[in-house]
Amino acid sequence: MNPAEIPVGVVGLGLMGCSIVTCLLMAGHPVVAIAPIPGDMATAEPRVRTHLMNSLHEGLITDSPETYFERLQITEDYGLLKNCRLVIECTLENVDIKKAVYAKIEAVVSSETIITSNTSAIPISLLQRQTQLPARFLGLHWMEPSHTTRFLEIICGDLSDVQYAEWLYELSQLWAKEPTLVRKDIRGFITNRLMYAMYREAFNLVENGYATVEDVDRAVRNSAGFWMMLAGVFRWMDLTGVPAYHTVMKDLFPTLSNRTDVPALIDDIVKAGGKGVLNAQGFYEYTPEEAEAWQKTYEEFSYDIRRLALKYPADVVKNKLANE
Numbered sequence: 001m002n003p004a005e006i007p008v009g010v011v012g013l014g015l016m017g018c019s020i021v022t023c024l025l026m027a028g029h030p031v032v033a034i035a036p037i038p039g040d041m042a043t044a045e046p047r048v049r050t051h052l053m054n055s056l057h058e059g060l061i062t063d064s065p066e067t068y069f070e071r072l073q074i075t076e077d078y079g080l081l082k083n084c085r086l087v088i089e090c091t092l093e094n095v096d097i098k099k100a101v102y103a104k105i106e107a108v109v110s111s112e113t114i115i116t117s118n119t120s121a122i123p124i125s126l127l128q129r130q131t132q133l134p135a136r137f138l139g140l141h142w143m144e145p146s147h148t149t150r151f152l153e154i155i156c157g158d159l160s161d162v163q164y165a166e167w168l169y170e171l172s173q174l175w176a177k178e179p180t181l182v183r184k185d186i187r188g189f190i191t192n193r194l195m196y197a198m199y200r201e202a203f204n205l206v207e208n209g210y211a212t213v214e215d216v217d218r219a220v221r222n223s224a225g226f227w228m229m230l231a232g233v234f235r236w237m238d239l240t241g242v243p244a245y246h247t248v249m250k251d252l253f254p255t256l257s258n259r260t261d262v263p264a265l266i267d268d269i270v271k272a273g274g275k276g277v278l279n280a281q282g283f284y285e286y287t288p289e290e291a292e293a294w295q296k297t298y299e300e301f302s303y304d305i306r307r308l309a310l311k312y313p314a315d316v317v318k319n320k321l322a323n324e
Contacts, residue, residue, distance in 0.1 A: 139153065152178075
């Protein structure tokens with residue numbers, strides 16, 4: 001595959017949409033970036049430019065941002081998606097909004113164009129039924145910042161043609177991803193189901209007085225956060241002794257939270273208008289300067305952790321043995 005010969009469209013130019021655009025440009029694709037919200041026309045270009053400048057500084061790319069902008073169109077005109085072989089929808093988590101966007105996309109693209117959604121929670125089987133040709137509709141679940149992280153989930157809906165998923169699986173490896181192909185649709189897909197189980201237990205511990213927010217974060221950072229990038233859940237149990245986990249599960253599983261309501265701790269924050277570092281109101285207290293500094297620190301961390309992650313790909317041991 002040659003990315004230069006595969007035009008890609010991205011609809012939705014918020015924070016994640018802009019980092020997806022950056023990832024695609026870095027991989028060599030011509031990109032048509034659609035702003036469904038007029039305000040995104042003003043913010044998209046500087047966001048993508050900043051990502052490219054930082055990527056140049058960090059050594060992820062060698063050409064100037066202007067070189068990449070030669071292959072980028074930022075527009076409100078859906079008609080420019082006409083020649084795209086892949087379109088990635090990255091709009092608000094609202095089925096009606098997405099349905100309206102899909103209608104605009106399908107009005108101009110070829111019947112062979114693959115359409116995907118970056119939804120993190122809405123079942124692909126539900127979304128693809130909002131389209132004219134559901135077989136060519138799949139999920140592409142990215143992680144922010146999309147141009148530095150290895151994560152990508154490719155999700156088949158009930159009506160998806162798996163050949164399109166396999167094509168995306170191959171293509172996404174040219175985006176410096178280690179993709180996961182989810183062949184059977186389930187709400188939340190893989191990563192979110194695992195993470196929300198952790199979130200639920202974290203809220204349970206805090207709201208019932210076992211630990212503070214700071215305590216929980218510290219425990220996760222220094223335990224799971226230490227080994228997860230290398231090993232994953234099942235490999236970690238292999239590395240540290242499977243029988244011990246079997247023993248603990250018998251006693252611990254019955255005590256874990258299985259609540260189904262939204263915890264009051266997060267409900268109160270959202271009802272008060274809190275958005276985390278975006279407006280300096282979240283689980284922690286921030287000054288505006290601290291909130292901005294945390295955003296920048298996370299971006300710096302993403303580049304550092306990417307360099308480390310590239311040293312330990314999924315096949316790291318296989319490669320070591322082959323080279324001995």
